[in-house]
Amino acid sequence: MNRETLIARLKDIVGEDNVLFSEMDLTLYGYDASMERGRPDAVVLPGSTEEVAQIMALAHEDRIPIVGRGSGTNLSGGTIPTRGGIVVHFSRMNRILEIDIPNRTVTVEPGVITLDLQNRLLKEGFLYVPDPASQKVSTLGGNLGENSGGPHCLKYGVTTNHVIGAELVLYDGSVVWTGGKSQDNPGYDLTGLLVGSEGTLGLVTKMILKIIRAPEKVKTMLAIFDAIEDASNTVSAIIAEGILPATLEMMDNVVMQAVEASVQAGYPLDAAAVLIIELDGMEDGLERQGEKILEICKRHNVRDVQLAKDDAERAKLWAGRKGAFGAITRLRPSYMVGDGTVPRTKLPEVLSKVLETGKKYDLLIGNVFHAGDGNLHPLILFDERDEEERKKARKAAVEILKICADAGGTISGEHGIGLEKKKEMFYIFSESDLESMRQVKRAFDPEDILNPGKVIPA
Numbered sequence: 001m002n003r004e005t006l007i008a009r010l011k012d013i014v015g016e017d018n019v020l021f022s023e024m025d026l027t028l029y030g031y032d033a034s035m036e037r038g039r040p041d042a043v044v045l046p047g048s049t050e051e052v053a054q055i056m057a058l059a060h061e062d063r064i065p066i067v068g069r070g071s072g073t074n075l076s077g078g079t080i081p082t083r084g085g086i087v088v089h090f091s092r093m094n095r096i097l098e099i100d101i102p103n104r105t106v107t108v109e110p111g112v113i114t115l116d117l118q119n120r121l122l123k124e125g126f127l128y129v130p131d132p133a134s135q136k137v138s139t140l141g142g143n144l145g146e147n148s149g150g151p152h153c154l155k156y157g158v159t160t161n162h163v164i165g166a167e168l169v170l171y172d173g174s175v176v177w178t179g180g181k182s183q184d185n186p187g188y189d190l191t192g193l194l195v196g197s198e199g200t201l202g203l204v205t206k207m208i209l210k211i212i213r214a215p216e217k218v219k220t221m222l223a224i225f226d227a228i229e230d231a232s233n234t235v236s237a238i239i240a241e242g243i244l245p246a247t248l249e250m251m252d253n254v255v256m257q258a259v260e261a262s263v264q265a266g267y268p269l270d271a272a273a274v275l276i277i278e279l280d281g282m283e284d285g286l287e288r289q290g291e292k293i294l295e296i297c298k299r300h301n302v303r304d305v306q307l308a309k310d311d312a313e314r315a316k317l318w319a320g321r322k323g324a325f326g327a328i329t330r331l332r333p334s335y336m337v338g339d340g341t342v343p344r345t346k347l348p349e350v351l352s353k354v355l356e357t358g359k360k361y362d363l364l365i366g367n368v369f370h371a372g373d374g375n376l377h378p379l380i381l382f383d384e385r386d387e388e389e390r391k392k393a394r395k396a397a398v399e400i401l402k403i404c405a406d407a408g409g410t411i412s413g414e415h416g417i418g419l420e421k422k423k424e425m426f427y428i429f430s431e432s433d434l435e436s437m438r439q440v441k442r443a444f445d446p447e448d449i450l451n452p453g454k455v456i457p458a
């Protein structure tokens with residue numbers, strides 16, 4: 001099918017205004033938050049499951065690649081249309097369809113912005129927990145695609161622990177449901193398989209999500225350390241004592257400098273690292289847990305532990321943490337963010353190897369990450385316009401993933417594999433592991449049209 005026919009057929013399905021194909025549109029939809037670039041043949045904005053099903057049937061008819069897209073904030077090249085084809089942008093499918101408090105679920109379309117759902121639920125005294133730092137702009141469909149995490153996922157689990165059902169358009173345009181509101185479903189856990197599949201198995205058009213009651217009380221602390229090892233050791237010690245805070249986030253001096261220049265969150269500019277430790281739950285137990293954490297911090301040479309006195313102070317601490325990726329570009333024009341995960345007791349050793357890697361390539365690396373999960377986010381700073389630096393940054397990023405894999409960890413905690421980390425899949429999976437994934441992919445997508453070339457190396 002030539003491009004003109006494709007565009008005309010798409011217009012028939014979704015209407016004139018909902019197909020984009022200008023030079024500028026095709027260039028823009030060739031980007032996401034990764035370093036990769038591509039170009040689709042057309043972009044389509046469906047308004048319903050029926051329209052998605054018709055678009056998929058059209059793609060199936062002519063084996064046209066099809067790439068689902070939320071807000072394009074993924075950090076691994078997951079929405080890059082490497083083989084042209086159709087980008088399906090879910091921005092119009094952004095309705096919260098049902099808030100079912102008695103069953104503690106919500107049903108939503110995939111284009112709902114994560115924070116919009118969270119703000120809506122707060123009015124009812126409820127939470128949808130997974131809170132990626134990009135929550136102001138990321139979509140719930142994108143969160144499902146990447147199995148996103150966030151600070152509060154330490155205690156409550158990442159996206160896969162909160163999606164209990166999905167409506168899915170398959171490669172040939174047929175529509176199926178996986179999971180549902182009932183607690184335990186027999187048969188294969190297809191919902192589990194979908195979460196984190198990066199749009200390679202089908203397009204999700206509705207999602208059923210678990211919600212929880214908002215905690216009675218929250219206590220947020222900033223623990224300030226003069227040595228990064230002390231901060232890392234505190235993380236393992238807190239968990240070893242049997243305390244499970246809602247968050248255990250770490251930020252090093254490089255990142256604090258950038259954040260303070262940008263947000264003025266009140267971080268100490270002369271410290272080596274800080275931990276943002278948040279406890280939540282019933283008021284009674286929190287005081288005791290807070291005291292225990294203070295004692296553990298002291299055992300690990302903490303300089304000071306400051307308590308957020310009110311909601312405004314708490315919001316400032318989180319604004320700093322959530323704005324960290326954006327703020328870092330004050331130091332250099334570009335950054336590449338790692339996402340390796342290691343057993344948390346390995347944090348001190350792995351962090352020092354990360355910093356050594358920076359020295360080896362003469363690149364500044366800042367660290368801001370979900371320390372409680374052992375999920376590192378080294379921010380490798382460079383200038384994208386400098387080809388040499390760009391290559392060095394890429395090499396450093398790959399070496400850091402190897403360090404994580406060698407430490408018994410893995411190459412992605414929450415940002416997915418996409419295009420950028422396909423080769424590194426060999427660090428953690430054997431050829432037969434990968435072959436079993438290819439078989440799953442073939443079962444869902446025999447013609448390889450769904451986000452082709454992503455996740456699984458050839």
Ligand SMILES: Cc1cc2nc3c(=O)[nH]c(=O)nc-3n(C[C@H](O)[C@H](O)[C@H](O)COP(=O)(O)OP(=O)(O)OC[C@H]3O[C@@H](n4cnc5c(N)ncnc54)[C@H](O)[C@@H]3O)c2cc1C
Binds near residue numbers: 079132205
């Ligand atoms: C500043 C910044 C901070 C970030 N912080 C975090 C963080 O704290 N934690 C975290 O986990 N991530 C973080 N991210 C990464 C990113 O925001 C997440 O991966 C997010 O879930 C992507 O959402 P999106 O709507 O942008 O999805 P997109 O990037 O558009 O898509 C992501 C994947 O999902 C697929 N997809 C999208 N919609 C559908 C659908 N309806 N059906 C099937 N597949 C679909 C796409 O094909 C793609 O593979 C951050 C990114 C940035 C830029």
